[in-house]
Amino acid sequence: MSQKTSELFASMGARLAITRNEIGLSQAGMAEALGVSHRAYHSYEKGQRGLPVETLVALHDRFQVDLMWILLGNRSARVEHDLKALEEFEVALDTYLAKQGIKLKTEKRGAIAARWYRSFLQGKAIEMDDVHTWIELLTE
Numbered sequence: 001m002s003q004k005t006s007e008l009f010a011s012m013g014a015r016l017a018i019t020r021n022e023i024g025l026s027q028a029g030m031a032e033a034l035g036v037s038h039r040a041y042h043s044y045e046k047g048q049r050g051l052p053v054e055t056l057v058a059l060h061d062r063f064q065v066d067l068m069w070i071l072l073g074n075r076s077a078r079v080e081h082d083l084k085a086l087e088e089f090e091v092a093l094d095t096y097l098a099k100q101g102i103k104l105k106t107e108k109r110g111a112i113a114a115r116w117y118r119s120f121l122q123g124k125a126i127e128m129d130d131v132h133t134w135i136e137l138l139t140e
Helices: 003-023 027-034 038-045 053-063 067-072 079-100 106-121 128-139
Strands: none
Touching (some): 003 053, 003 067, 027 053, 053 067, 079 106, 079 128, 106 128
16 A cells, blocks of 8 residues: 555545544444444554445535545535524524615625635634624725
């Protein structure tokens, strides 16, 4: 196994272990849930073997795990979750604007929503007070 492959397997194994701990299962429990032997699962976490496609699919189907993160360490968009969060943010933004009697051009409102959404996807919490500051800057 090349060094690049062994590093890839080790990284995936570490992320798999983090995921398993977040789910709250032992290695044996996770192996059973994924339909693999405990020995095979242990070798995945240790980075000694790559995860078969079938195991990855089972991991996603059973626990809704972000496979882009497992494979590459990148978070992917969770469309159904992310769009719901964006919709909730836009409703809160529009409610605030209406209560304050603030009218923003569509592109400015869109810029606020886009900035919030990018932060959301990066896992950065944006408080509504920060959003209010953005609005003040755009209305000056």
